[in-house]
Amino acid sequence: MDFEIVNGPVTELETDCIVIGIEAEGKLSPTAAEIDKAAGGYLNELTTSGDLTGKAGEQQMLFKVPGLNARRVLVIGLGKAEERKDRHYRKLVTAITGTLKRSGIASAVIALDGLASDQDDTYRQTRQFVEWCSAELYQYDATKSKKADPIKLEKVALLLSEDDTELGEGALLDGVAIANGVSAARDVANLPGNICTPSYLAERAIALAENYETIKVEILDEAQMEELGMGALLAVGRGSSQPSRLIVMRYTGADKEEQPHALVGKGITFDTGGISLKPGADMDEMKFDMGGAASVLGTMETLAEMHLPLNVVGIIAAAENMPAGNAVKPGDIVTTLSGKTVEILNTDAEGRLVLCDALSYAERYNPQSVIDIATLTGACIIALGHQATGLLSNDQALADSLLDAGEYAADRAWQLPLWDEFQEQLDSNFADMANIGGRPGGTITAACFLSRFTEQYRWAHLDIAGVAWKSGKQKGATGRCVPLLAQYLLDLAEQKEGGDDAE
Structure with missing residues (x-):
């Protein structure tokens, strides 16, 4: 239309x-x-x-x-x-x-x-x-x-009015770009797990690069990830016949030497819970557990359509979490890309495992900021319902920018605390940390886990477990947080152009 x-x-x-x-x-x-x-x-x-x-x-x-x-x-x-x-x-x-x-x-x-x-x-x-x-x-x-x-x-x-025409036309172009990104995110998230596999996500990224000259794609297979030492991400997909993938999309809209901003998406294409098996009721909705990856794909498309003068790296950690004889077990210990070890007490807390290696990988780009987007915790739904995205960050200025972007885009987030006191819940007798911290503050302790892999840059975490899809008669993906992320990037571009004008 x-x-x-x-x-x-x-x-x-x-x-x-x-x-x-x-x-x-x-x-x-x-x-x-x-x-x-x-x-x-x-x-x-x-x-x-x-x-x-x-x-x-x-x-x-x-x-x-x-x-x-x-x-x-x-x-x-x-x-x-x-x-x-x-x-x-x-x-x-x-x-x-x-x-x-x-x-x-x-x-x-x-x-x-x-x-x-x-x-x-x-x-x-x-x-x-x-x-x-x-x-x-x-x-x-x-x-x-x-x-x-x-x-x-x-x-x-x-x-x-004629006086508002130029402003309105700009709004149309941006609105269509964001709408297309949202639709793309919904399309891929709505697909069933037998079609939307980690390899399929990689194919979608490759297709994006074929459509936009400003986007380049690199796909890391399991052998390459093994060589790098991405033990946490690989552990999650071990029980699946579908190979895991790390998908890297690089959008270049500014000078190649300019530090990029990074978006990191959780791409669990189906989540059974692994050995810590989920209840059967509504398990079909676990095809939406790659909502973070979908939002990254959608945002990268929006970004390319808007031709923003930024450099952005989109990283998707893609895996399928299945139970099998070779699947990771509760009590297993893995070594992450960072070198830190993790005791896996619950295999259904897998999103943070794929993300921690992806966040460590993002460090090589010397990013100005890193935002991860993930359907990470059911606790976020208990805390914020199906209205707001949960936001946690190690940098208040970054958090404020995302909160403001969400407010303007009507795709709102709500900030939760990331206090040191919560870190103690991740203590392990056998590894550097456990992958869960118990029921209290589950969304916060999940972010605390991720924060241990983001100490070298400005980072924010968006928990979209409550907003990535709808259940019931309207069952389907929503495409959130594409509007929030697009607005954040628009704001960065506006600030940058304002700075250039000042010079």
């Missing part, structure tokens, strides 16, 4: 449908008032009679409104000003998209006058509309014999 910016009198626009807003108590928005004038008071008559109230979420499709070239007018209730936070705005976009899709409309113009959100930010509102509209139109049919019917909605235009 195409998005575009349009200008001019709303009465002259040729389209299947114009979407306008009415505020609480029937107050017409500027565009609604313009239509009302052209229609001889038609909308005012509907608000006076109570047929249109402006209540949040209210919808009314009007046909053949006098004085317009548009065939239909979809009137949306905007509600009271204090109601229009991101949650309300997203529900509004969802409702609009759903109605347009069901109506079989081919083109629409969105004319909400910036009133649908409490944020007076044309760029943000425009970009979010594109992202959220695209998310609602997403369809998965890769493993279905009957493919989804094509969506009739082909073009959505946003009506802006």
Whole structure:
């Protein structure tokens, strides 16, 4: 589907449908008032009679409104000003998209006058509309014999003033890039474990490099990882017939000598728990345990589409965690790439094992910052539910940047403490550390484990266990945290360009 910016009198626009807003108590928005004038008071008559109230979420499709070239007018209730936070705005976009899709409309113009959100930010509102509209139109049919019917909605235009056109067009480009990254992440995460294997993830990375000249890919196989000494990552995949992979994607958008930023994704393509076997109920959802890897793939695609003037390394630690006669056992001790030893007390705490070697590997790039993204702990769901990503970091400035990015992108994170007192829970009598620290503070002790491999650089950990997918009737991957990561990188690029301008 195409998005575009349009200008001019709303009465002259040729389209299947114009979407306008009415505020609480029937107050017409500027565009609604313009239509009302052209229609001889038609909308005012509907608000006076109570047929249109402006209540949040209210919808009314009007046909053949006098004085317009548009065939239909979809009137949306905007509600009271204090109601229009991101949650309300997203529900509004969802409702609009759903109605347009069901109506079989081919083109629409969105004319909400910036009133649908409490944020007076044309760029943000425009970009979010594109992202959220695209998310609602997403369809998965890769493993279905009957493919989804094509969506009739082909073009959505946003009506802006001429003064806001350039800003709006930039928002469209960024919004489409982020939406494409989110869709790519959802596509790969929704695939079943018999298709999406570590080797398949490597193939997706190679395909990304084939599509974008700015991305180069290197795949390390098990023999190469063995030679390097990546004992923790290899231990996780030992019980699987699917070979593990370390996938490295390098995006070059700046001078080659400039230090990169690194994104490290957990790529457990299926997690049975290994010898510490998970319960059977809902185990099918463990195909989503590579949500961190999916978000890295999606973000790298977004990054390449936006042509940001940065260097970024995307690293995916890919393995399948299966029980077998040769699988790692509770009590086994492995030596990591860093040389530190780990006593594996629970084979279902495998994500931190593949990540610790990947984080050590990231050190060779002398990165400016490193962010790992992982569906790491069920404890994060208990702590934060399915709304916020858990954030822990060894650098408060980096944590603040990610929190701000998440807030702006409406892909929010919440910071948890990374105190030294929690480190004691990882003590082991037989190795440098254990891979679990007990039930209390499980998300924090998992991050404490990772922190022991990130002492040489600025690092943050994003636990997306609660937000990477939905269960129930809406079961499927969400594509988080692509928007947060994309915004973080956009902010870095803006800071860099601001610094260059200052010079």
